[in-house]
Amino acid sequence: GAVVSQHPSWVICKSGTSVKIECRSLDFQATTMFWYRQFPKQSLMLMATSNEGSKATYEQGVEKDKFLINHASLTLSTLTVTSAHPEDSSFYICSAGGTQRGVYEQYFGPGTRLTVT
Amino acid sequence: ELKVEQNPLFLSMQEGKNYTIYCNYSTTSDRLYWYRQDPGKSLESLFVLLSNGAVKQEGRLMASLDTKARLSTLHITAAVHDLSATYFCAVDSGSGGGADGLTFGKGTHLIIQP
Numbered sequence: 432g433a434v435v436s437q438h439p440s441w442v443i444c445k446s447g448t449s450v451k452i453e454c455r456s457l458d459f460q461a462t463t464m465f466w467y468r469q470f471p472k473q474s475l476m477l478m479a480t481s482n483e484g485s486k487a488t489y490e491q492g493v494e495k496d497k498f499l500i501n502h503a504s505l506t507l508s509t510l511t512v513t514s515a516h517p518e519d520s521s522f523y524i525c526s527a528g529g530t531q532r533g534v535y536e537q538y539f540g541p542g543t544r545l546t547v548t
Numbered sequence: 549e550l551k552v553e554q555n556p557l558f559l560s561m562q563e564g565k566n567y568t569i570y571c572n573y574s575t576t577s578d579r580l581y582w583y584r585q586d587p588g589k590s591l592e593s594l595f596v597l598l599s600n601g602a603v604k605q606e607g608r609l610m611a612s613l614d615t616k617a618r619l620s621t622l623h624i625t626a627a628v629h630d631l632s633a634t635y636f637c638a639v640d641s642g643s644g645g646g647a648d649g650l651t652f653g654k655g656t657h658l659i660i661q662p
Contacts, residue, residue, distance in 0.1 A: 465649050474636065475591075477649035490649070524590055534596050536581065537650065542590040 433459050433529045437540035444515055444547055451511045452543045454525030460505035461527035465537060466498075469522040481508045515547045550575050552639050554653035562661055564626050569656045571620040571637035579640040580620045581650065582611050584633045591636070594622075627660045634658070 434457040444450050454464055462483050467475040479500050480488045487500035499511040508527075512519055522544050526537040551574040561567050571580070579598055583591040595604045597613035597620060604611050608631065610623045620637055634657045638650040 467649075474652045474654045475638075475650075477651070480649050534598065536593065536596050538593070539583075539591040 433527070433538040435525065435527045435538045435540040437523075437525055437543050439543060440541060441544040442546070444545070446516055446547055447514055449511055449513045450515055450545060451509055452523055452525075452545075454508045454510070454527070454540050456506045456527040456529065456538070459527070459529045461508075461529055462505060463528040464502060464508040465526045465528070466500060466508075466510050467524045467526065469524060469542075471522075475524060478510075512545065515545070517547045520545055520547045550577070550639060550651045552637060552651050552653040554637055554656050556656060557654055558657045558659075560659045560661065561624075561627055563628055566626065567624050569622040569624075569635055569637075569658075571622070571653055573618050573620075573639045573651075576615070576618075577639045578615060580613050581638045581640070582620070582622050583636045583638065585636060585655070586633050594635075624658075629660050629662060632658055632660045 436455045436457055438453045442450055464481045466478045468478050469475045477490050478493045481500045481502040483502045483505050489495045497513055502508040522542050524539055524542040526539045528537055553572045555570050581596055582594040584594055585591050595611040597611060600615040602613045608625045613620045622635060634655045636652050636655045638652045640648050640650055
């Protein structure tokens with residue numbers, strides 16, 4: 432099946448610093464990648480849709496200047512959390528759209544747990 | 549705005565019993581997903597349901613979709629402890645043939661006791 436990786440799997444940073452999270456589709460090309468955020472004991476919330484070679488589309492309430500998304504190739508999208516604050520601490524999960532089993536669906540990465548101190 | 553509601557949000561059941569998780573959504577969609585999440589982990593895809601009346605089964609889990617009622621169900625048969633997890637349904641609200649972000653239900657935290 433389709434494999435999506437994320438790096439790092441967890442990161443601890445100090446308030447005010449920036450953190451970059453990478454999302455890679457390892458065995459297929461993904462024209463579209465998605466970034467989700469999950470707070471403890473809550474559901475996943477879509478943050479943004481990332482299309483290769485174009486600007487990301489952000490969901491309402493998500494600050495595009497704080498969460499910078501770059502989708503420079505068909506296999507890599509990055510999310511940079513700028514000037515991180517403790518309230519940004521969360522589980523960030525990316526997904527890549529692809530067709531396996533004859534059906535287009537999203538394949539989720541293993542997630543990145545961000546803790547801002 | 550698309551809304552996805554799951555119930556129950558918490559379910560404790562005994563091994564060997566059957567139960568159903570319900571997922572209602574508010575707008576037309578022809579693409580519904582079920583995922584499993586274990587603590588501290590990401591999502592595992594269980595089912596993709598693409599059309600009205602679709603039914604899929606994998607082991608002790610069976611999912612169905614009624615697009616007219618905007619309802620999907622995840623049925624658990626003869627539950628075993630290994631099925632303990634949080635189950636999410638998610639709906640693709642766009643018209644991009646699946647190339648849109650998903651709206652998730654709040655999840656059903658399932659505990660199966662011996």
